[in-house]
Amino acid sequence: MSAPNKSYDPVEVEALKPEAIDRAREEALAAIAAAGDLPALREARIAHAGDRSPLALANREIGALPPHAKAEAGRRVGQARGAVGQALRTRQAELEAERDERVLAEEAVDVSLPYDRVPAGARHPLTTLMERIEDVFTAMGYEVAEGPEAEAEWFNFDALNISADHPARSESDTFFVAGTGAGGEGGAPGEGSGVVLRTHTSPVQIRSLLERELPVYVICPGRVYRTDELDATHTPVFHQVELLAVDQGLTMADLKGTLDHMVQSLFGEDLRTRLRPSFFPFTEPSAEMDMVCYACRGESVGNPDRPCRVCSSEGWIELGGCGMVNPRVLTACGVDPEKYSGFAFGFGIERMLMFRHNVEDMRDMVEADVRFTRPFGMEI
Known part of the structure; x- marks a missing residue:
């Protein structure tokens, strides 16, 4: 090698x-x-x-x-x-x-330009307020009940102890869809009755008493119709929320406590309510419910140096009507007035929105102008 x-x-x-x-x-x-x-x-x-x-x-x-x-x-x-x-x-x-x-x-971004060229939407404040009211009462154990807007006269008037000749049943106050008879006699509730666009959500209370087992605790929000002209304080289509409680042993004290809780939950814990005698066919005794003015807290009364435009320096604001359910209404719904009693109240959502947010013109709520709804945001 x-x-x-x-x-x-x-x-x-x-x-x-x-x-x-x-x-x-x-x-x-x-x-x-x-x-x-x-x-x-x-x-x-x-x-x-x-x-x-x-x-x-x-x-x-x-x-x-x-x-x-x-x-x-x-x-x-x-x-x-x-x-x-x-x-x-x-x-x-x-x-x-x-x-x-x-x-x-x-890829530079001009941060001085709007981040989103599509403007953010907003929920209508009436929807938001209505859901907030529902939350207050469902937390107390109430159920939310609904009913048709085209209602039989029997549910809208007769079952509520509103007589056939009552002014509210005239065409100047009510939108009629079919017929003008009192109806409801000799058959099932509402059978043969005329049809109207409901003028309040009280028919939902009647349906609740007919369909539910006692005791009944329901809140009834919804759209109602009356033949009013559209102006700053009236509209032919508006929203109401009504409450009905039927049980054994209910009194005006229970009604007053419920009203106090509602007002304090929606307007502030320091606000008080009062009841003034009044009359409604479907309640007896009946009362108008007022609350202390949320703007001046009553301090404008007799004080010319501090006038209040919200309550006109009266110190109180009227919210709606209330009272103990008339025994005739209980009887019409098959409830024994000797065994059961109940209370009810109702008020307009638009009116409450005007109080809570200082809305001066009711037409702003129905004109679908995003400049009105956008400041309320997307609260859920």
């Missing part, structure tokens, strides 16, 4: 010649400097620093050299590859910085 060729000259290997290595390094540096973006630099990296690049192939030839020749060839190739690697890192940083600056310039 022959000995190693110790006289082997690496200069004779083409890939390891100094001029070949210098040429490969210069070509690599030129390609790297000419790369105008990151994809072009990636191609230059593969061509001049990859596994098949001239410098990589030259590095493989070093292993075939005799020991005394490897050091010099390795130093020459290592320096060339180091220069190429450093050039790649420097150019990589430069191109990434250029890319980031370009992205910032091209």
Whole structure:
């Protein structure tokens, strides 16, 4: 076996010649400097620093050299590859910085412009207030009851002890859909009765007494209709919420406590209510419910230096009617008035909205102007 060729000259290997290595390094540096973006630099990296690049192939030839020749060839190739690697890192940083600056310039956001060109919507305040009132009473154990808006006269009038000659049953007060008879005699409730657009949500109370087992605790919100002209304080279509409680042993004290809780939940814990004698066919005794003016808290009464436009310096605001359910109404619904008693009250949602938010014109609530509804937001 022959000995190693110790006289082997690496200069004779083409890939390891100094001029070949210098040429490969210069070509690599030129390609790297000419790369105008990151994809072009990636191609230059593969061509001049990859596994098949001239410098990589030259590095493989070093292993075939005799020991005394490897050091010099390795130093020459290592320096060339180091220069190429450093050039790649420097150019990589430069191109990434250029890319980031370009992205910032091209995708810049003008924060002074509106963030959303589509304006945010808003729930109608009547809907929000109605749901808030429902929450107050459902938390007390009441159920929410609903009924038809086109209602039989028997449910709307007769069962509520409103006689056939009552002024509310005239066409000047009520929208009639079909017929004008009193109806409801000798058959099922409402059979043969005329049909009206309900003038209050009290018919829902009648339906609740007929359909539910006693005791009954319901709240009845909904849309009602009366032949009023549309002006600042009236509208032919508006919303009411009524409450009915029928159980054994209920008194006016229970009614007063319920009213106090409602007013304090909706207007403030320091507000008081009072009852003034009144008359309604469906309650006996009946009363008008007032609450202390939420604006002046009654301090404007007899004080000319502090007039109150909300209550006209009277100190009280009328909210609605209430009273103990008339025994005739209980009898019409098949409830024994000797065993059961009940109380009821009702008020307009629009009127309460005007009180809570200082709305001066009821027409703003029905004209569908987003400038009115948007300030109330999207409360749920």
